[in-house]
Amino acid sequence: MHDRQSLARTFRQLLPDECVIFREEELIPYECDGLSAYRQVPLIVLIPYTTDQVEGILKYCNLHQVPVVARGSGTGLSGGALPHEQGVLLSLARLNQILEVDCDNMQARVQPGVRNLAVSEAVKVHGLYYAPDPSSQIACSIGGNVAENAGGVHCLKYGLTLHNVLQVTMITIDGEKVILGCGGYDAPGLDLLTLITGSEGMLGVVVEVLVKLLPIPERQQVVLAAFDDIETAGDAVAEIIAQGILPAGLEMMDNLSIRAAEDFVHAGYPTNAQAILLCEVDGTDDEVSEEILLVRKILLQSGATQVRTAVDEQERIKFWAGRKNAFPAVGRLSPDYYCMDGTIPRSQLGKVLKMIGEMSERYKLRCANVFHAGDGNLHPLILYDANNPGELEKAETFGGEILELCVAVGGTITGEHGVGMEKINQMCAQFPDEELQTFHDVKGVFDPHSLLNPGKAIPTLARCAEFGAMHVHAGKLRFPELERF
Amino acid sequence: MTMDRDCSEALQTTVLDAMNNTKALQLVGSGSKQFYGREAQGEILSLADHRGIISYEPTELVITARAGTPLKEIEAALLEKGQMLPFEPPHFAGRGTIGGAIAAGLSGPRRPWGGAPRDLLLGIKLLDGRGRILRFGGQVMKNVAGYDLSRLMAGALGTLGILLEVSIKVLPKPPHEHTLTFSSQEQDGWSLIHTMLRKAIPITATYSQGEQHKLRLACHEQRLKQIQGTYGMLTVDHQHGFWQALRDQELDLFQQQRPLWRLSVPPAAKLNLPGESLNEWSGGLHWLISDHPASEIRTLVEKQAGHAILFRNGDRSNEVFHPLQPRVAELQQKLKQVFDPKGIFNPGRHYSHY
Numbered sequence: 001m002h003d004r005q006s007l008a009r010t011f012r013q014l015l016p017d018e019c020v021i022f023r024e025e026e027l028i029p030y031e032c033d034g035l036s037a038y039r040q041v042p043l044i045v046l047i048p049y050t051t052d053q054v055e056g057i058l059k060y061c062n063l064h065q066v067p068v069v070a071r072g073s074g075t076g077l078s079g080g081a082l083p084h085e086q087g088v089l090l091s092l093a094r095l096n097q098i099l100e101v102d103c104d105n106m107q108a109r110v111q112p113g114v115r116n117l118a119v120s121e122a123v124k125v126h127g128l129y130y131a132p133d134p135s136s137q138i139a140c141s142i143g144g145n146v147a148e149n150a151g152g153v154h155c156l157k158y159g160l161t162l163h164n165v166l167q168v169t170m171i172t173i174d175g176e177k178v179i180l181g182c183g184g185y186d187a188p189g190l191d192l193l194t195l196i197t198g199s200e201g202m203l204g205v206v207v208e209v210l211v212k213l214l215p216i217p218e219r220q221q222v223v224l225a226a227f228d229d230i231e232t233a234g235d236a237v238a239e240i241i242a243q244g245i246l247p248a249g250l251e252m253m254d255n256l257s258i259r260a261a262e263d264f265v266h267a268g269y270p271t272n273a274q275a276i277l278l279c280e281v282d283g284t285d286d287e288v289s290e291e292i293l294l295v296r297k298i299l300l301q302s303g304a305t306q307v308r309t310a311v312d313e314q315e316r317i318k319f320w321a322g323r324k325n326a327f328p329a330v331g332r333l334s335p336d337y338y339c340m341d342g343t344i345p346r347s348q349l350g351k352v353l354k355m356i357g358e359m360s361e362r363y364k365l366r367c368a369n370v371f372h373a374g375d376g377n378l379h380p381l382i383l384y385d386a387n388n389p390g391e392l393e394k395a396e397t398f399g400g401e402i403l404e405l406c407v408a409v410g411g412t413i414t415g416e417h418g419v420g421m422e423k424i425n426q427m428c429a430q431f432p433d434e435e436l437q438t439f440h441d442v443k444g445v446f447d448p449h450s451l452l453n454p455g456k457a458i459p460t461l462a463r464c465a466e467f468g469a470m471h472v473h474a475g476k477l478r479f480p481e482l483e484r485f
Numbered sequence: 486m487t488m489d490r491d492c493s494e495a496l497q498t499t500v501l502d503a504m505n506n507t508k509a510l511q512l513v514g515s516g517s518k519q520f521y522g523r524e525a526q527g528e529i530l531s532l533a534d535h536r537g538i539i540s541y542e543p544t545e546l547v548i549t550a551r552a553g554t555p556l557k558e559i560e561a562a563l564l565e566k567g568q569m570l571p572f573e574p575p576h577f578a579g580r581g582t583i584g585g586a587i588a589a590g591l592s593g594p595r596r597p598w599g600g601a602p603r604d605l606l607l608g609i610k611l612l613d614g615r616g617r618i619l620r621f622g623g624q625v626m627k628n629v630a631g632y633d634l635s636r637l638m639a640g641a642l643g644t645l646g647i648l649l650e651v652s653i654k655v656l657p658k659p660p661h662e663h664t665l666t667f668s669s670q671e672q673d674g675w676s677l678i679h680t681m682l683r684k685a686i687p688i689t690a691t692y693s694q695g696e697q698h699k700l701r702l703a704c705h706e707q708r709l710k711q712i713q714g715t716y717g718m719l720t721v722d723h724q725h726g727f728w729q730a731l732r733d734q735e736l737d738l739f740q741q742q743r744p745l746w747r748l749s750v751p752p753a754a755k756l757n758l759p760g761e762s763l764n765e766w767s768g769g770l771h772w773l774i775s776d777h778p779a780s781e782i783r784t785l786v787e788k789q790a791g792h793a794i795l796f797r798n799g800d801r802s803n804e805v806f807h808p809l810q811p812r813v814a815e816l817q818q819k820l821k822q823v824f825d826p827k828g829i830f831n832p833g834r835h836y837s838h839y
């Protein structure tokens with residue numbers, strides 16, 4: 001057991017006073033991340049200014065076996081930054097400098113606490129931008145993006161965080177600095193950078209990131225297509241890809257999300273449509289004009305009831321505002337919502353959405369669907385009211401069932417939000433014991449005493465045994481009708 | 486044509502036997518990259534019979550194949566649907582398997598725009614050094630469940646396990662690609678290429694050797710004319726097969742029997758190279774023929790935040806890959822222990838310490 005007061009005294013010797021937060025009322029704001037259903041007040045919060053201070057903190061924690069949870073901006077949706085009751089919550093918010101913009105190499109060196117959008121804003125004068133654009137980009141940090149391998153609406157064409165990061169400087173739990181990746185296109189040895197990306201703060205603390213910048217496209221244009229039927233919209237997505245088009249963004253929303261978004265931001269969406277697709281193309285003026293014509297043709301041939309090209313930049317931004325604000329918009333429909341994040345092969349979309357609809361009726365909870373259609377990443381938003389006893393649990397069971405369905409059709413329980421605390425049980429549905437054990441072994445290589453974000457991301461085998469026993473009712477697997485992958 | 490076959494079980498038996506007897510295995514696909522890496526040791530285990538495309542869904546942009554499947558076969562299947570392997574893997578001597586391409590982690594001229602094997606690898610079935618068959622990743626584009634252990638295999642040179650199956654993201658092949666050529670001073674050539682990149686000109690490959698430069702562009706003819714109009718001095722090059730010759734190292738520079746170095750640096754790095762060289766990837770990758778001491782070459786690129794590999798020829802009993810930060814080397818060694826505790830796979834092929 002560690003004691004709050006004595007830890008505070010120790011850390012105040014290591015750090016300036018304002019970096020050490022230990023009064024109960026000041027700790028409250030840190031009790032959860034974007035997944036507010038899970039809360040835990042940390043023992044102490046540390047907000048260092050420098051990498052050296054991060055090293056010092058980790059050395060101390062390693063020596064005294066104090067758990068450490070790293071935190072960027074706390075927008076994560078899987079409880080990854082949920083504090084440990086016996087541990088330090090290490091906020092990287094003060095490491096917030098853009099250290100260098102290198103236009104010749106189209107790279108920027110930034111600290112982990114820099115907000116995602118701040119990078120693009122800072123390099124805009126050079127005609128450059130940082131491509132990954134999670135909808136939370138005004139708030140979320142680059143460090144958090146690396147830890148979650150964050151995606152965005154443009155990752156079909158421009159890739160995930162993984163594809164846009166060249167080098168990461170990380171502090172290991174024993175306070176040593178390691179540099180992974182290189183200034184060029186590849187690095188020597190095993191590709192540890194890929195392993196760190198998406199590792200949810202379990203293997204080390206990211207203190208510096210070299211990101212790749214891209215030239216801002218000359219023109220971006222978006223087409224909005226309405227459909228009477230969600231499956232038809234799904235087929236239209238496949239058809240666009242089959243025709244050799246790689247849109248910059250390809251997003252889908254179902255009727256409930258369309259209506260919510262329309263009420264919230266007046267994006268100009270057709271509220272009677274069962275589904276809309278937003279398809280963005282970018283490039284030179286001519287290329288965009290040509291591709292837009294082609295996309296419109298494909299959409300109409302694929303059964304769209306209406307196809308609208310944004311008339312100007314203002315309308316383009318409005319179309320996107322609806323999509324980017326879909327979560328808060330849906331949030332207005334209900335006191336609480338629970339955001340899921342499965343990925344499925346696109347061909348399974350119709351089937352999966354139909355089954356989600358059936359679950360929604362069975363659980364008597366509404367569910368809105370927002371979908372990164374281009375890369376098969378589905379965000380069902382389950383609406384519930386935590387004030388109604390048992391409803392949160394019901395929402396969680398419903399969510400769990402959706403994720404297991406994603407696995408059953410050949411997909412995964414999380415495309416971009418991470419496992420964190422939230423999907424730990426569903427990891428048991430996705431991975432057999434040997435794979436899980438391998439994950440634990442890899443964790444052990446970096447963090448032998450399991451001090452970094454303990455208990456998250458990878459379930460213990462014992463937990464899975466328990467979960468499995470609870471889960472396979474009367475020897476029956478869920479979704480027996482589906483072919484297993 | 487060779488039959489598609491799943492040899493997983495036989496391979497597993499061989500691996501278990503090797504593990505029990507601590508016997509080193511040298512993993513070989515088609516043998517096209519035998520020259521690469523440190524001197525190979527151990528009994529040869531051929532993976533060429535474990536072959537065949539398992540699934541290919543063009544609208545999902547993913548192909549899954551057994552490791553021994555020839556690159557040629559994969560590329561032909563993709564081409565039929567107007568798609569390609571975006572990393573443009575080299576087929577040295579016309580050979581190469583998909584497993585070997587991923588394990589070696591090498592990419593061709595399209596790399597800066599199409600990605601590397603690590604970027605495109607979505608999932609694997611792995612036979613590890615404990616004889617376990619493990620699956621990591623999957624067939625979907627986005628997947629952050631668990632650590633990304635599939636991508637870790639890209640470029641690991643088979644030291645962590647045998648890739649039984651790989652799932653790879655594929656992309657539409659640009660319908661038209663053209664080559665433009667121009668001559669100018671080395672630095673001016675780089676500047677022009679760089680200016681074009683900053684303007685998002687659809688470059689998909691670059692080559693510079695002395696004063697000769699070539700660019701590959703993915704656009705239709707009309708746009709090509711516009712670009713020529715804007716940047717002047719660019720003439721259309723009708724020479725067929727140039728990029729393939731560059732990719733497969735069939736150009737003259739590569740024919741010499743002297744040490745060939747591969748230098749990976751930030752594209753704007755200014756290198757004063759001790760020997761004959763050419764570069765691609767808009768300056769991010771240099772090929773150098775040089776008898777200079779390894780340490781000097783390594784220092785030179787390190788100063789530019791890059792790294793150097795002794796790619797062909799030279800002393801292959803010493804380290805050929807760039808030395809690692811000691812802590813990083815230790816992490817790698819421990820990861821090796823996780824997957825291959827007895828050190829049976831390709832011992833010493835990557836680094837002397839594992």
Ligand SMILES: Cc1cc2nc3c(=O)[nH]c(=O)nc-3n(C[C@H](O)[C@H](O)[C@H](O)COP(=O)(O)OP(=O)(O)OC[C@H]3O[C@@H](n4cnc5c(N)ncnc54)[C@H](O)[C@@H]3O)c2cc1C
Nearest residue numbers: 072073074075076080134135141143144147150151201206
């Ligand atoms: C409205 C909304 C929309 C969203 N849209 C998207 C989206 O489109 N795409 C998407 O991918 N995500 C999205 N997210 C999820 C979230 O924004 C991302 O996961 C983001 O990357 C988290 O960044 P953060 O700085 O807030 O990290 P946090 O929430 O603070 O932390 C997330 C995880 O990273 C770890 N971590 C943070 N910093 C570091 C560090 N420096 N070193 C090591 N580990 C660290 C934490 O321990 C934790 O496990 C959305 C969230 C919200 C609320």
